Amino acid sequence: MVKERVTVIDIAHAAGVSKSTVSLVLQGSSLVNEATRAKVNAAIRDLGYVYNRGAANLRQSKSKIIGIVVNDLTNSFFAELAVGVDAVVQSAGFVQFLANTGEKIERQREVVASMREHGVSGLIISPARGTEAADLAPLVESGIPVVLVVRDIAGANVSSLISDNHAGAVAAVRHLIERGHQRIAFLGGFSDTAVFEARMRGYRDALVEAGMPVSESLIIGSAPSRAGGVTAVEQAMMLADRPTAALCFNDAVAFGVCDGLRARRLEPGADFAVIGFDDVIEAKTAVPALTTVSVDPQGMGQRAAELLLKQIKAGKAEPEAIVGSVRLVVRQSCGAAVERKREALA
Amino acid sequence: MVKERVTVIDIAHAAGVSKSTVSLVLQGSSLVNEATRAKVNAAIRDLGYVYNRGAANLRQSKSKIIGIVVNDLTNSFFAELAVGVDAVVQSAGFVQFLANTGEKIERQREVVASMREHGVSGLIISPARGTEAADLAPLVESGIPVVLVVRDIAGANVSSLISDNHAGAVAAVRHLIERGHQRIAFLGGFSDTAVFEARMRGYRDALVEAGMPVSESLIIGSAPSRAGGVTAVEQAMMLADRPTAALCFNDAVAFGVCDGLRARRLEPGADFAVIGFDDVIEAKTAVPALTTVSVDPQGMGQRAAELLLKQIKAGKAEPEAIVGSVRLVVRQSCGAAVERKREALA
DNA sequence: CTGTTAGCGCATTCAA
DNA sequence: TTGAATGCGCTAACAG
Numbered sequence: 001m002v003k004e005r006v007t008v009i010d011i012a013h014a015a016g017v018s019k020s021t022v023s024l025v026l027q028g029s030s031l032v033n034e035a036t037r038a039k040v041n042a043a044i045r046d047l048g049y050v051y052n053r054g055a056a057n058l059r060q061s062k063s064k065i066i067g068i069v070v071n072d073l074t075n076s077f078f079a080e081l082a083v084g085v086d087a088v089v090q091s092a093g094f095v096q097f098l099a100n101t102g103e104k105i106e107r108q109r110e111v112v113a114s115m116r117e118h119g120v121s122g123l124i125i126s127p128a129r130g131t132e133a134a135d136l137a138p139l140v141e142s143g144i145p146v147v148l149v150v151r152d153i154a155g156a157n158v159s160s161l162i163s164d165n166h167a168g169a170v171a172a173v174r175h176l177i178e179r180g181h182q183r184i185a186f187l188g189g190f191s192d193t194a195v196f197e198a199r200m201r202g203y204r205d206a207l208v209e210a211g212m213p214v215s216e217s218l219i220i221g222s223a224p225s226r227a228g229g230v231t232a233v234e235q236a237m238m239l240a241d242r243p244t245a246a247l248c249f250n251d252a253v254a255f256g257v258c259d260g261l262r263a264r265r266l267e268p269g270a271d272f273a274v275i276g277f278d279d280v281i282e283a284k285t286a287v288p289a290l291t292t293v294s295v296d297p298q299g300m301g302q303r304a305a306e307l308l309l310k311q312i313k314a315g316k317a318e319p320e321a322i323v324g325s326v327r328l329v330v331r332q333s334c335g336a337a338v339e340r341k342r343e344a345l346a
Numbered sequence: 347m348v349k350e351r352v353t354v355i356d357i358a359h360a361a362g363v364s365k366s367t368v369s370l371v372l373q374g375s376s377l378v379n380e381a382t383r384a385k386v387n388a389a390i391r392d393l394g395y396v397y398n399r400g401a402a403n404l405r406q407s408k409s410k411i412i413g414i415v416v417n418d419l420t421n422s423f424f425a426e427l428a429v430g431v432d433a434v435v436q437s438a439g440f441v442q443f444l445a446n447t448g449e450k451i452e453r454q455r456e457v458v459a460s461m462r463e464h465g466v467s468g469l470i471i472s473p474a475r476g477t478e479a480a481d482l483a484p485l486v487e488s489g490i491p492v493v494l495v496v497r498d499i500a501g502a503n504v505s506s507l508i509s510d511n512h513a514g515a516v517a518a519v520r521h522l523i524e525r526g527h528q529r530i531a532f533l534g535g536f537s538d539t540a541v542f543e544a545r546m547r548g549y550r551d552a553l554v555e556a557g558m559p560v561s562e563s564l565i566i567g568s569a570p571s572r573a574g575g576v577t578a579v580e581q582a583m584m585l586a587d588r589p590t591a592a593l594c595f596n597d598a599v600a601f602g603v604c605d606g607l608r609a610r611r612l613e614p615g616a617d618f619a620v621i622g623f624d625d626v627i628e629a630k631t632a633v634p635a636l637t638t639v640s641v642d643p644q645g646m647g648q649r650a651a652e653l654l655l656k657q658i659k660a661g662k663a664e665p666e667a668i669v670g671s672v673r674l675v676v677r678q679s680c681g682a683a684v685e686r687k688r689e690a691l692a
Numbered sequence: 693c694t695g696t697t698a699g700c701g702c703a704t705t706c707a708a
Numbered sequence: 709t710t711g712a713a714t715g716c717g718c719t720a721a722c723a724g
Contacts, residue, residue, distance in 0.1 A: 005407065007701055018711045023703060033709065048484065053463040054409070055701035058400050058716050061351065065443075065464070073432070079425035086419070086446045090453070095460050097411075098444035100432045107436070114441050117399045118411070138394070353717055364695045369719060379693060401717035405700050 006047045014043040026051065057119065064094045066122045066308060067115035069108060071129070071151075073100040077297045078126060081149065084301020085124055092309055094121075101128045105135075112139065122308040124301075126150040133157075145311035149304050149324075159311070159320040161304050163295040165195055165277070168326035169202025170209075172247050172275050172293045175328055177210050181245040181273060185218040187232040187257055189249030196221075196249065199277065203247055224249050224279075229256020230263075237264060248276035251292055295326050352393045360389040372397060403465065410440045412468045412654060413461035415454060417475070417497075419446040423643045424472060427495065430647020431470060438655055440467075447474045455481065462490070468654040470647075472496040479503075491657035495650050495670075505657070505666040507650050509641040511541055511623070514672035515548025516555075518593050518621050518639045521674055523556050527591040527619060531564040533578040533603055535595030542567075542595060545623065549593055570595050570625075575602020576609075583610060594622035597638055641672050 008026070012019040017036055024032045025040045043049075057063040068085050070078040082098055089096050097120060099111035108128045115123060116138070122145040127135075133155035139146055140157055148160035176184050186203045189196040200219070207214050220235050222228030229248060233256070236243055248254040254276025258268040268274050269291075278294030303324065311318065354372070358365040363382055370378045371386045389395075403409040414431050416424040428444055435442050443466060445457035454474045461469065462484070468491040473481075479501035485492055486503055494506035522530050532549045535542040546565070553560050566581050568574035575594060579602070582589055594600040600622025604614040614620050615637075624640030649670065657664065 005701085009701080019701090020703080020712085021710060024710090027703085031709065036710090048488075050459075050488070051463045052404075052465065052701050054400050054465050055404050055716090056703070058398075058404055058718090059701080059703050061716065063400070073425055073429045074422075076420075076422045076425060079419055079422060079428075082425075082444065083419045083446050083448075086444070090445065090457065093460075095443050095445065095457070095464060097441050098428065098432070099436065099441065100429050102429075111436065111441070113396075117397045118441060119398065119400050142394075142396070351717085355717080365717090366696080366719080367694055370694090373719090377693065382694085398717050401700090402719070403700090404702090405717080405719045407700060 005052075006049045007052070008049075011040065011043040011047055011049050014047060015039045061119075063119045063121050065097060065118070065120050066094050066124065066305075066312075067097040067099070067112075067118075067120040068124045069099045069101060069111055069115075070126045071101050071103045071108075073098075074102075080297035081126070081301040081304075084298035084303075085305040086301075087298070088302050088305040088309070092305075094309075103128045105130050109135065116142070116144070120144065122146070122312045124149060124304050124308055127153060145308055147304050147308050147311075149300060157319050159307055159322065161300060161307065161322050161324045163300075164323040164326045165198035166202040166205070167323075168277065168293040168295075168328070169199045169247065170206040171326065171328045172291075173203055173206035174210075175291075176245045176247070176273055176275065177206070177212070179245075179273065181243075182212070183215075183218065183241060183243040183245070185220065185236050185243035185246040187220050187236065187246045187248045188222045188228050188253030189224050191221050199247075199249065218243055222253065224253055226252050226256040226259065229253035229258075230260040231256075233257040233260035243272075245273035246275070248274060250279040251276040252279070254292070291328075293326060293328055295324050299327075300324050351398075352395045353398070354395075357386065357389040357393055357395050360393060361385045407465075409465045409467050411443060411464070411466050412440050412470065412651075412658075413443040413445070413458075413464075413466040414470045415445045415447060415457055415461075416472045417447050417449050417454075419444075420448075426643035427472070427647040427650075430644035430649075431651040432647075433644070434648050434651040434655070438651075440655075449474045451476050451481075458485065462488070466490065468492070468658045470495060470650050470654055473499060491654055493650050493654050493657075495646060503665050505653055505668065507646060507653065507668050507670050509646075510669040510672045511544035512548040512551070513669075514623065514639040514641075514674070515545045515593065516552040517672065517674045518637075519549055519552035520556075521637075522591045522593070522619055522621065523552070523558070525591075525619065527589075528558070529561075529564065529587060529589040529591075531566065531582045531589035531592040533566050533582060533592045533594050534568045534574050534599030535570050537567050545593075545595065564589055568599065570599055572598050572602040572605065575599035575604075576606040577602075579603040579606035589618075591619035592621070594620060596625040597622040598625070600638070637674075639672060639674055641670050645673075646670050 008019045008022045012022045017040065021032060021036065022040055025037045066089055068082060070082065072078055086096060097115055101108040101111065105128045108131065123139060124147050126149045131153055133153055136146060136156045136158060146158040148156065148158055150162060152160045152162050173184060186200060204214050217239060220232045222232040232253065246257055248257055254274050257274050261268050261272050266272050275291040275293065278292035307320065307322065354365045354368045358368045363386065367378060367382060368386055371383045412435055414428060416428065418424055432442060443461055447454040447457065451474045454477065469485060470493050472495045477499055479499055482492060482502045482504060492504040494502065494504055496508060498506045498508050519530060532546060550560050563585060566578045568578040578599065592603055594603055600620050603620050607614050607618050612618050621637040621639065624638035653668065
């Protein structure tokens with residue numbers, strides 16, 4: 001049942017005009033007679049013509065397709081990111097190549113090469129671990145706009161969109177202060193990372209901003225894990241002047257903190273406020289009492305796509321470092337999520 | 347910094363051969379002299395040549411790209427599905443267009459049209475609600491292989507891949523019987539749906555297979571919701587001869603059953619086995635004690651992609667109805683999931 | 693084994 | 709306003 005591909009020339013023939021006339025109506029040009037336009041459109045419908053974007057792209061050597069490659073599509077964060085990208089990209093009349101690298105740098109090399117061969121006019125990428133600036137060099141040299149999301153790469157001369165850890169910490173601590181907390185701890189994380197430094201600085205700044213003292217004893221590092229959270233909160237509760245709330249390095253730590261609190265017969269959220277950076281994401285559904293600071297993945301995807309489209313339109317791939325918005329989010333109740341999903345698959 | 351596109355003719359010139367020779371080495375043809383091949387490859391590397399797949403596609407009027415459109419990429423089920431598709435598609439040297447319809451049928455029309463214009467050589471689609479056979483007709487008529495996943499469409503003359511509800515129910519009930527349960531209830535769901543009918547039939551068949559009686563009083567319908575689960579289990583526990591286990595119509599019902607059990611001071615999993623079809627998916631993380639029957643989304647994606655590729659290779663789009671494999675899965679512990687996610691974003 | 697020729701389907705000049 | 713010619717980058721016949 002494979003029908004012959006019908007081309008502009010076919011419909012030109014059927015409509016009794018030349019193919020360039022057809023081309024004009026296809027692009028909605030205003031300089032074509034209304035009557036002929038109607039005839040052409042009729043022929044298009046009758047013959048079931050479909051525009052061949054590949055040929056058009058070849059001719060004008062530019063495509064309406066962008067690539068998005070993520071390191072773990074299994075992680076719902078990246079799925080949401082892709083949804084955000086898809087939304088704006090679709091609206092702009094583009095389509096997206098999506099590829100998942102599964103954190104494999106070799107896979108990434110392949111898919112990026114493939115996308116380049118396919119002539120993507122821009123690329124959004126959450127690079128696999130270990131990606132180096134050199135890996136992206138061929139792309140930027142050929143003038144293809146690239147925007148990095150989630151993870152930055154030092155020395156890569158491209159735009160990037162990462163979360164604003166400092167602003168997030170400030171927002172979180174303000175949130176706690178507004179609720180009357182006077183002694184707020186910062187728990188978990190290794191102090192030798194840039195991420196830790198940013199979050200910690202936000203924590204300090206927010207306290208200073210509120211005219212509150214910064215007590216070093218309330219800053220307790222640990223492994224950024226659930227177990228680390230347990231030991232950190234235990235140490236905090238040994239203090240003479242115990243905290244009543246904690247900002248945790250990430251949500252894994254926050255879980256551990258909740259565990260530790262329960263071991264002491266304290267109810268997280270009620271007896272002791274705990275708030276964590278949402279690095280782990282999926283865990284959102286697991287601890288109802290937990291408040292998290294997280295970037296909105298879809299929003300990030302949208303901003304990334306907008307940034308990319310702007311660069312594509314501009315022609316010049318002017319690198320532009322942007323710090324993503326970080327929102328303070330109180331987690332969604334489990335019931336609501338379940339209902340939403342149920343409907344989706346009905 | 348936009349460099350001129352270097353073409354086969356450039357490298358042919360540089361290597362001192364003709365462009366068709368270059369074309370041959372590009373396709374790894376064996377009928378080209380080893381020495382010239384080396385020269386050509388050197389030129390390719392030196393000039394930074396990138397293959398233009400668009401032009402090649404135009405020439406041979408066939409592309410190495412497949413489309414995948416899902417109704418809700420926000421749902422991790424579909425994200426995993428896309429991962430599965432991506433895996434096999436990448437390995438076959440294809441790339442995938444991914445589009446999310448968000449259950450909007452208009453959006454779906456647009457993206458399907460767009461993909462057609464881009465010349466996808468096949469399409470995997472989880473149709474938006476309300477999609478009709480007519481919506482897919484143009485595709486199949488033009489000879490593009492289509493495989494439907496998750497949701498089937500009556501009258502659409504295409505392959506489809508849906509879960510085997512009957513087999514899943516049989517597997518679940520066998521699972522319970524193996525664990526020594528003698529009185530197993532079937533809880534929740536409206537009996538007028540095809541899905542209910544299939545699951546119920548599997549339940550009955552498994553009991554019969556084991557030589558156990560099918561007691562109508564143990565079959566209790568309800569709304570396929572959490573609340574429905576509560577009422578269903580309450581009714582079940584009023585029976586003179588109480589069940590010790592239940593197969594639930596879906597996981598929302600199963601949650602409700604767990605709720606109802608706890609209200610009666612019974613611990614789900616320990617005092618009473620509950621197992622549910624995993625329609626809701628994300629909820630997997632919420633109830634540790636719950637066992638679910640679910641299709642493996644990645645596996646489904648892989649099978650869909652393989653099926654599609656087979657049809658593409660065959661040239662003929664021979665529709666082929668396939669019932670997806672349904673696996674019995676004991677849900678993953680929360681801790682493991684958290685660790686996995688933490689690493690991913692580190 | 694290598695070079696020549698002729699399009700794939702479309703957009704873009706230029707004339708008419 | 710419309711038609712004729714030209715080429716985007718590549719592959720597929722052939723011919724040498």
